């Protein structure tokens with residue numbers, strides 16, 4: 001069988017390797033941390049992501065190369081493209097690594113984004129803030145995640161401090177109009193080199209402290225919005241000529257408008273629900289896409305709520321598993337059965353806010369999954 005090389009050995013690479021193994025592929029990952037989550041289930045080259053010799057070794061060992069994070073160094077991407085087969089190409093990475101390029105690409109696909117301006121200096125920020133209106137969100141153009149590298153400016157008095165703080169990151173800045181969204185949604189699209197596109201059902205995402213807490217599927221939105229959200233995601237994947245997965249984060253406003261927030265050219269935390277809830281998981285779909293296999297059926301088989309297991313939740317989740325408290329089926333508050341499927345990533349070193357795993361709560365109605373989360377006390381005080 002062929003070997004798939006994965007740049008990055010985190011949980012996304014691990015779940016990719018687990019799913020891809022079932023299709024007969026072997027996996028090799030490149031990651032600086034020994035015994036990385038992916039390295040525990042695949043071969044691992046232990047080296048930094050920017051190590052050219054290691055990248056060359058990955059290229060030599062793999063027939064196909066993919067990545068599990070988007071901040072791949074451009075030189076390394078070029079080297080891998082030259083020495084192996086990188087079906088996703090480096091163009092998609094280049095676009096999604098930078099918020100301004102990404103927004104331009106989304107607009108070019110005819111899809112709305114929040115009104116924004118590039119910021120060159122503090123005076124420029126003042127001007128943009130008065131044109132776009134406050135509140136507005138100042139973001140670093142590159143490198144941000146989990147809300148790091150951004151500042152919600154609520155009054156003119158905050159402008160100087162916001163600018164001085166974010167400019168330290170040393171990247172370009174962008175100011176976005178604050179969208180008073182009713183819900184945050186995401187759609188994961190898959191596109192194969194032969195141009196086939198499939199989308200997974202819309203996830204409704206709940207963030208706490210800018211970190212994904214839960215994804216609810218089906219999203220509690222009308223069928224028209226669902227169809228529109230999937231259409232926008234397909235249109236972006238098509239327009240970008242994406243290969244593999246493209247996760248599309250969106251805002252839904254009270255008057256039914258959708259704005260795309262950002263993209264990720266890889267499996268996404270908000271797609272973890274697909275592991276048990278769908279006929280094909282996002283990880284299998286990604287492997288199918290990059291290996292140019294026909295795409296799988298993305299249909300939802302059951303309502304599901306995915307809840308993340310952060311460092312502060314890990315012990316209690318492990319205990320619920322080991323004591324059998326989360327046996328096959330657990331009654332929810334309403335007395336309906338919920339099936340908790342636990343996924344732990346095997347990361348060394350648990351820390352607060354660090355993603356250590358997730359639980360897919362298979363249920364007959366998403367409200368039962370949400371009630372289950374409140375009932376367990378593990379995620380207590382977190383209002384949904």
Ligand code: ATP
Nearest residue numbers: 114137144145146147148176177178179207210262
């Ligand atoms: P991720 O971990 O998803 O990559 P990130 O650091 O790249 O996050 P964004 O997704 O751009 O950051 O923003 C984080 C969160 O901040 C969003 O999920 C949303 O809740 C809020 N947010 C960002 N931009 C806006 C906006 N223009 N209007 C309203 N809320 C926003």
Ligand code: MG
Nearest residue numbers: 144145146262
């Ligand atoms: Mg992001």
Ligand code: MG
Nearest residue numbers: 146249261262
């Ligand atoms: Mg985001």
